[in-house]
Amino acid sequence: MGTFVASTVHLEHFTTALNCLTPFGLKDDVLIYIDRDGLSFVRENNHVIKIQLLLSKELFTSYQYPDEEEFGDERVDADGDLQSCMKLCVKINHLLDSVNIMSKNVDDIVECTLTYDGHGSPFILIFEDSFIEERVEYSTLLFNDFDSNVNGLQLAKDEIVFECIIKGDTLYNALKELKEIGCKQCYLYAKTSETGHESVFAIIAKSDLGFSKIILPNNRSIIEKLEIYKGDSTTLLYDTPVVGFFDFNSIDKIRLSVKIASKVLFRMDAQQVLSVNILSQTEDVLVSKPRNDPATNNTTVKQPQLPRDYPGIVIEICMFAKEALDSLAQQDIELLMETTNTKKNREINYISSRTTMEDKPFAPNHNAETHSESDTDEELHITNSVPLFF
Template identity: 25%
Template sequence: MSYDDRVLFSATTNALSHFADLVNAIAVTNSTMEVLVTPRGLMFKTTERGVFEISTLLEPGFFKNFDLITTDQPIRVFLDMDSFIESVNLANTMAAASESSGETVQCTFSYHHIGDPFIVTFEDDQILERVEFMIISDTGLENEDSTDSAITGENQGDYFQIDPSRLCLDMMLDSAMLYGILKDLKEVKTEQIYLYCAIEDDNPRVVFVSKGEVGYSRMTLPNINNALKEMAIYRDERPTTEDSVSTFYSFESFSKILRTASLATTIKFKIDTDGRTVMSLLITNTKSSITTVIEFKVLQTSDLNHDASMINNTFMTRLVSKEQKVSTSRHSNTAGTQLETLVNVERAQHRRTESGQDLPLFL
C-alpha cells in the first residue's frame, strides 16, 4: 500500500458521553474548533485571539485504538464549531437511547489526506452514521494562508504559554467552590475580577475582588471542606511567605471557565510574572470513570487606574484588608462564604499635596 492510500489518522472510543461533555465545555467562543493530532493524542481547542484559549487533550489511552502515520509535523485542521457540536450532541442523545437497551455507541475520528474532510463516525449494532466536516480557513490565524495546509507546527503563536522561570503562583482549589464564587460575582454584574493570594500569619489566604456597577465587592475563599488544597508563592524563582500576588482579568473572559468548572473536581492555577495564567481542570466521567483535563489559558488585563504590579500590590492589599469598610455583607449559598460590598474605595485612592495637586496613592 502506498503512502497516499493510507489513512493519516484514525481513533475510536466508547466514551462518547464524556467526549460530549468536554467539547461542550470548551465551546465558549464564536470561533472555529481547532483539531490537532500528534503522537500525544487528539486535542480540541477554541481561542479568542489575544485573550484566552481553552482546550482538552485526549491521550491515546482514551481510545480503543489510536493510529497515526508518523509525519514531520502534527495534523492541524479547523472545523465549523456549531456544526461539530450539534453532530456530537445528536449522537450522544442516540447513544443514551442505545445504552438503555444494552448497546454501546462507538465514535471514530479519521482524517485521510491533506485537504480531505475530517470524518466522525458513530456506530452501534443498529445504526452507522458518518459525518464529514469540511476543513475551513481560520481567518484569525497569523501567518497561515489556509488550513488546506493541514500539517503545521504544534506550538505556533503560543503566547499563552507559562514561563516556568517566571512562575509566581502555583495553587490548587476545589472547583465547586470556584464555580460558586464566579456565579455570585456574575450576579453582581462584575466587569473586572482581581485575584489576591498571600500567606498571612502562616495561613494561606485567597480573595476574589469584583469591580462592577455597584463598585467593589470581595469574596474570600473559606477555610472549609478542603477549598484550598495547596498554594505556593514564588519570588525570583524561590518560595516566599512574605509576599502577595495579585492578578487582574476581564470578567467576561475569565468567566468562560464557568461551564468547565461545573464539571470539574479540582482546578490548578499557575501564574507567571507576565500575567499569563493557566488553569487545569480535572474532570472525571461517572459513567466511564475516565479522567481528562481541560486547560484554560487567559492573559491578565491592565487596569490603568491602579498600580499594575503583581507582587505586593498596595491597592489590592487595602481592598482585601480586614480593616476595609464594608457596607453590606450577605452569605453565599453557592460558595459558602460572604459577598462583601466595599465602601470609600475610590475616594481613598488619591491624596492632596501641599500645593493642592491630587495624586493617585497607588501608582
C-alpha cells in the same frame, strides 16, 4: 500520509468535553491536533485568551495513529520537544451538534469512529448502533493564526509569582455568583503567611453594585496549596500580596471547564499571564449509568463505564491580565483586603462549605466611582469527596 482512525462509545463524555470550548466561540473554528497521545482541541480569542483541551487515547476503544515519521506538521509537547502531528480546523458547533444528537440515543450503545487522511481530506465521523450507520463529513481548513505562541500567550514557568490549587466545585460556585451580580472586572488576590493560618485567596469583583470580595475558606479540603514566589518559581515569599487584574469576560470563559473539575490549578507569572489547569476525575465528570426510556420509565441499555486508565478531561487555559496595576492601585486593593483581616479573619475562617461575599464602598484610585454597601453570605453546595488529582 497514513490514515488516523479512532473509535469510542463514550459520546456523553465527548459532548461534556466539547461543551467546554463553547465560551470561546460556538460558531468559530477549533484547531485539532492529532498525535500518538490523543486529540487536542485549541481555540484562541483575540490573542488574549486561549484554551487547549486534551482527550487522551485511553478514552477510545481503538486508536490507530499512522506509523509515519513526518506529517508536515509539528507541535511542542509538554516536555518542550517537537512532535509530529496531524492538524486540521473544523467548526465547534458542527462537531458538537453531531456528537450531542447521537449521544441522546437511549435504546442502544452508539459507537463513533473518527477518521482523517491528512491535508485536504475531510474529517469524518461515523456513528453506528445495532441498526443503522450514519456518516458525517466536515470540510477541513488549516491556518496558523492561533496555533503558535508568538504573541506571548504562554506561561513563563520559571517566572511564577503565585500558585494555588482549589477544589473545583467551590470555585465554580464563586464564579457563578460573580456572574449573577454582573461582575465586569475582577482582581485575583493571594497572600500567604509563614504559618499558613493567615493565608488568603480571594476574588475581588467590580460590578454596578460596587466592589465585592469572595474569600475562599483557608481549609486544605478547599485550598490544597497556596504559595507566593519571588518571581523565580522557587523562592517563597510571605506577607507579600500578589494581585492580578482581569476582565471578567475572560475569567468567566473558564466557568464551564471549572464545573467539571476535581481541582483547578492557578499559576501567574511575572508578566501577568495567568494559567488555569483543570483536571477532572472521571467519576466527577460523568459516570455512565443505565438510561431510562422516557415512555416506559424502564431501564433499557446500560452504558459502558469510562476506562480505568483514562485520566479524565485535561484543560489548560492561558490569558493576559487586563493591565498591570500601578503601585497606588495595588495599595488600594491591599487596603480593601486589610479591612477583612482586621475583623479577626471572620470570612477566612468560615466553615468549609461556604464562601463569603462582601460589598464595600471602596473605589481604587485608578477608577473613582460611587459604590453601594451591603454584606451577604451565600450557601455553596459542596460535596464531601476530596479529589485526588495533582
